[in-house]
Amino acid sequence: MAKEKLIIIGSGPAGLTAALYAARAELQPILFEGQQAGGQLTMTTEVENFPGFPSGILGTDLMSLFKKQAERFGTRVMSETVVDVDFSVPIFSVKTDKETYQAETVLIATGASAMWLGIPGEQEYQGRGVSACATCDGFFFRGKEIVVSGGGDAAMEEALFLSRFVDKITVVVRRDELRASKIMQERVKKNSKVSFLWNTEIREVLGDGQKLTSLRLWNNKTEEESIFLTNGLFVAIGHKPNTSLFEKWIALDEKGYIRCEEGSTRTNIEGIFAAGDVADHVYRQAITAAGTGCMAAIDIERWLGSR
Amino acid sequence: MSELTLTTDNFDFHVLQADRPVLVDFWAPWCGPCKMMGPIVEALAHEMENVVIGKVNVDDAPEIAQRYNILSIPTFIIFKGGQVIDQFSGSMTKETLRVRLEHHVK
Incomplete structure (x- = not known):
């Protein structure tokens, strides 16, 4: 099995910004899009507060541009969903709905999802009212x-x-x-x-x-x-971070978000990093997610370089 | 096979009278998740044989959307012999959609 330098889980602003930086640093990242390619921004219409787009831009168009830019430098964006991870030993395993991959580092950028009420009939009538x-x-x-x-x-x-x-x-x-x-x-x-x-x-x-x-x-x-x-x-009762695959391995804070070292994107496991909404219950903006995605790529590049 | 653009004029012919299972993608240009699913559905149409894949723009053909009680997009309906045999909504990966579809093709 090929050993990747970096696997990125998630295709929102955090994942794709990390991919862009990591690809430019020649880490040849592989990125798994998950069930909702492009992340939460694809559920919105016009994004009016992303700098650089003075007249606004559609959420999906913005995410298509993010993806294009990440791919330009060699990111492999895969339409696969991660179904399990094994972080017990270095050279981490990431299993998708198609294959198992191995990597020296993993970035968790799985974001947050809308919460449901969890009442009878809710699932049955999804898409039907x-x-x-x-x-x-x-x-x-x-x-x-x-x-x-x-x-x-x-x-x-x-x-x-x-x-x-x-x-x-x-x-x-x-x-x-x-x-x-x-x-x-x-x-x-x-x-x-x-x-x-x-x-x-x-x-x-x-x-x-x-x-x-x-x-x-x-x-x-x-x-x-x-x-x-x-x-x-x-x-519309709020969001919860998408951490269910990682709970077993990664330290979470009292609200269920991934806990990173102060001022960095390092988690409690060496070689596993987190960025974007999955580790942020305070700001939760596209631009802050992109910012921490960039931080993660730099942290990862330095971490790999120091070994 | 390439993806069909379904309209009120050709829907019955391509979908209801098809000799193979048909996947129909109900979408609209203003729907974010639909736009992300677009290339995935199109790629599947090229890769999968023994199945017809088409899309209905609900803006252009609201009567088809109404006929199948579409209240959310993207919605996917799988037809066999003119009957609805599966219906589901929301975005997903290519693999998830492929598996769901293959289940009905065999």
């Missing part, structure tokens, strides 16, 4: 009534975006207030299509076998249960 991507699916709910679950900025953004298409939006919030920033709260509260259900939890997604038709709700103050008729449910 349940969605975590307003920009992908909002179009299909033109003239309909939908529910948004969540009280943070992400939920407010989803609601505002969806208000372009749908007739009525009910935001279901577990607490009696929003976690979202003041500016987002004001924007949403001004929108005449949006109303709120406070102290309310969604307990079950109900449907007719073909598509979602209603939700079973529970008021955690009055302890009353009700059935709420709706056409769609958009879940």
Whole structure:
């Protein structure tokens, strides 16, 4: 089996920036894209805050450019998903849905994924009324009534975006207030299509076998249960880092993110590095992910050089 | 074989009357995950024999999307003998899609 210098897991801004730097440093990196090539930015529309694009750029277009630039210097980008890793001994093993690879260093840049409610019916009706991507699916709910679950900025953004298409939006919030920033709260509260259900939890997604038709709700103050008729449910309750493959090996912080040495991208295992949202619950921006991806490539190059 | 562009005019002929299994990719140009899946689906169309692969732009053919209750994209439907035998949504790798498809081709 060929021994790689560097395997990069993840194809968002962190992974592809690390790939660009590592390829230019002649480490011939191999990068596994995973199930969501391009990462979280592919679920958005216009990215307005990435420097260098003064009139904005589509998330997918930005990620295509990242990939092109990484490939220009020899990165091998593979449409494969990592299903297991073995970090027990140096010369680490990374198993994908196709093959097993070995490398001297591994960069974990698997990012974070949208969380689901984990209630009955939610999975069954995914793509049939349940969605975590307003920009992908909002179009299909033109003239309909939908529910948004969540009280943070992400939920407010989803609601505002969806208000372009749908007739009525009910935001279901577990607490009696929003976690979202003041500016987002004001924007949403001004929108005449949006109303709120406070102290309310969604307990079950109900449907007719073909598509979602209603939700079973529970008021955690009055302890009353009700059935709420709706056409769609958009879940926006936050993100969780994609660490399940690594938990066994890598030290995580109390929030479940990968813990790196202060000011570096080194993890608790020599030769394993982490960058981007998987190791950052504070900033979570495309530009900061790209920044730590660059740091990781430099850390890795020096680490390999020092041995 | 190259990927077919399916429209309301040719959908029944290419999909429902096909003598082989058909994978249909429902997509739109404004959908990020769809755009990432585009080249993957196209590559599979070239690599896989015994299966027809086509795409429906839901902007151009909303009636087809409606007929199959599409509420999310990308959605993939596998047809056999004119019947829906599998339907799934969201982005995935080429390997995942290939395995899912091969399962129905054999």
